[in-house]
Each structure stands twice: as C-alpha cells, then as structure tokens.
Amino acid sequence: MIKGIYTAASGMLAESIRTDATANNLANVNTAGFKKDAAVNKSFADMLISRINDGPVQPVGSVGTGAEVDEIVAIHTQGMMRHTGNPLDLAIEGQSYFAVETPAGVRYTRNGAFSRNSLGELTTADGHAVLAENGRLVVNGSSVTVSEEGIVSVDGIEAGRLRLAEFNDEKRLIKEGSSLFQDTGAGQKQATGLVRQGTLEMSNVNAVSEMVNLINGYRAYEVNAKAVQAHDQLLDKAVNEVGKI
Known part of the structure; x- marks a missing residue:
C-alpha cells in the first residue's frame, strides 16, 4: 500500500x-x-x-x-505572421534565427520586435544589439529597408546584412527567457529563412x-x-x- x-x-x-x-x-x-x-x-x-x-x-x-x-x-514550429507596418519589426519565414549580442554572449531569437537605441543601433526590446554579419547594426536614418535576404539599407545606403543562424539540431537550443535561446551544440548550417519587414511572427x-x-x-x-x-x-x-x- x-x-x-x-x-x-x-x-x-x-x-x-x-x-x-x-x-x-x-x-x-x-x-x-x-x-x-x-x-x-x-x-x-x-x-x-x-x-x-x-x-x-x-x-x-x-x-x-x-x-x-x-x-x-x-x-x-513557425507561428502566425502578423503585419504591423513598423519598418523595424522583422520576421523570418523559415527555420532561421536572429543573432543578438547579450552580456552572456551571442544568443538567438525569433522575436523581431526591434527598436533603435540612443546610438542608432538596432536592438531587441531588452536592449540587446541585433547583430549583422560584420558586427552591430546601425540604422540611424529616416528610412530603413530590409530585403528578403536580410540586407539592411538606411536612406538608400547599405548598412549591413543581418546575421541569421539555422541549426541542425534545434533540441540543443536551450531557452533562457525573453524569447532567447542559447546554442549548446546544435550545429549551425547555412541559413535559408527569408526576412519579412513590417511583420512579426507571433507565438506558436x-x-x-x-x-x-x-x-x-x-x-x-x-x-x-x-x-x-x-x-x-x-x-x-x-x-x-x-x-x-
């Protein structure tokens, strides 16, 4: 008993x-x-x-x-896409992730509700810098456009290309809160996702x-x-x- x-x-x-x-x-x-x-x-x-x-x-x-x-x-799995019209709102169609810089190192997120800090850098809602392939991304201008390939242009001048990551084993991505994931050996591969400007991917x-x-x-x-x-x-x-x- x-x-x-x-x-x-x-x-x-x-x-x-x-x-x-x-x-x-x-x-x-x-x-x-x-x-x-x-x-x-x-x-x-x-x-x-x-x-x-x-x-x-x-x-x-x-x-x-x-x-x-x-x-x-x-x-x-991918969540529903919602059009916002905000040029700094970005979503990824596919399995790729945005790379962001945090005090603990590079982390990955699907939350593309970005904004611009006092230095003109593209950041997450928590203030983490969104990374381009060559470092931080400065978008200090009146017009920001982002192509499907992740190329960011400010006032018609190319400012950089978003650093996107895609993984072989997503089970090795560990949640850290604030929609951030840590790579614990997931194995990165060529990113194939398409960036959608003025759109947010909602929760799945x-x-x-x-x-x-x-x-x-x-x-x-x-x-x-x-x-x-x-x-x-x-x-x-x-x-x-x-x-x-």
Missing part, C-alpha cells in the same frame, strides 16, 4: 510540472516569437510480481512504479489546445490524488482495524 502511495504521488508531481509548462505557454500566447514547451513523461521501471508462500515461486505479472517528467522540450501557442491540456493535466492530477487518498484509507484500516484482530 505504501508503494501505491509513492506511485500515485510521482504521478501528481509529474502532472504538476506539466501543468506549469502549459500555464507558461498560455501566459505567452501573445509574445512575439515565443516557442511553446511540451513536457515529456517517462515511467519508472516496472516491478515483477510473484506468488510466494504458495508452492514454487510463480511470476504473475508486473506493476508500474510511477512516472516522472523526462524533459521539457521547445516546439520550434494554440490557446484552445493548451486549455484542453490544462484541463487534462488537472484531471490526471486529481485521479492520482484520489489514489493516494484511497491507499491512505486502506493503510488506516490495516493498522487500526485488521491489527486488532
């Missing part, structure tokens, strides 16, 4: 983590460039059950011993689907909680009633 309590409790913990991931997805449903997370569960090793004290030991089957969240992975979160996941997670948590309660009641009877006999 105690083993059953631990098994059900592990399911409660796993569903709690899954629910946290789903809630974070819903909180970022309107965040440009956000990539939703998915919690992947795995079960503990099954335990063999055998008959004892009744002649020769005979296997009668196996029983699960619990579950846990194996990993939380980001889903890198489907609010309705995530609400269904939230309800399913709650129900699974509730089932495990009732299992813990049932085992606790059986344990109470075993100690306080059967023990008297």
Whole structure:
C-alpha cells in the first residue's frame, strides 16, 4: 500500500510540472516569437510480481512504479505572421534565427520586435544589439529597408546584412527567457529563412489546445490524488482495524 502511495504521488508531481509548462505557454500566447514547451513523461521501471508462500515461486505479472517528467522540450514550429507596418519589426519565414549580442554572449531569437537605441543601433526590446554579419547594426536614418535576404539599407545606403543562424539540431537550443535561446551544440548550417519587414511572427501557442491540456493535466492530477487518498484509507484500516484482530 505504501508503494501505491509513492506511485500515485510521482504521478501528481509529474502532472504538476506539466501543468506549469502549459500555464507558461498560455501566459505567452501573445509574445512575439515565443516557442511553446511540451513536457515529456517517462515511467519508472516496472516491478515483477510473484506468488510466494504458495508452492514454487510463480511470476504473475508486473506493476508500474510511477512516472516522472523526462524533459521539457521547445516546439520550434513557425507561428502566425502578423503585419504591423513598423519598418523595424522583422520576421523570418523559415527555420532561421536572429543573432543578438547579450552580456552572456551571442544568443538567438525569433522575436523581431526591434527598436533603435540612443546610438542608432538596432536592438531587441531588452536592449540587446541585433547583430549583422560584420558586427552591430546601425540604422540611424529616416528610412530603413530590409530585403528578403536580410540586407539592411538606411536612406538608400547599405548598412549591413543581418546575421541569421539555422541549426541542425534545434533540441540543443536551450531557452533562457525573453524569447532567447542559447546554442549548446546544435550545429549551425547555412541559413535559408527569408526576412519579412513590417511583420512579426507571433507565438506558436494554440490557446484552445493548451486549455484542453490544462484541463487534462488537472484531471490526471486529481485521479492520482484520489489514489493516494484511497491507499491512505486502506493503510488506516490495516493498522487500526485488521491489527486488532
């Protein structure tokens, strides 16, 4: 019975983590460039059950011993494109990423809601410099145009080419918050994405689907909680009633 309590409790913990991931997805449903997370569960090793004290030991089957969240992975499918008309809003059609400079090093993002700082440099909403192939990108002018290939022109003069990155294994991109990803060995390759000016890529979160996941997670948590309660009641009877006999 105690083993059953631990098994059900592990399911409660796993569903709690899954629910946290789903809630974070819903909180970022309107965040440009956000990539939703998915919690992947795995079960503990099954335990063999055998008959004892009744002649020769005979296997009668196996029983699960619990579950846990194996990993939380980001889903890198493309979100819906929304036209804004702002010349500093950029989106990528394809699997490429913008490279930005942060205090911790170069990071990558799909959030193209850029602005211009006091030095005329193109930056993210958090003030990180957007990188060109030859360094930071200065867009201090009255007219900024960006081609599909990422070539940035200011007042008709080419200012640089956006540094775009594409990866062989997107699972090796680790989220750091603020729609930033760190490359932990994803392996870069030739970028093939097309830049769309005056457009933002929205989150790839489907609010309705995530609400269904939230309800399913709650129900699974509730089932495990009732299992813990049932085992606790059986344990109470075993100690306080059967023990008297």
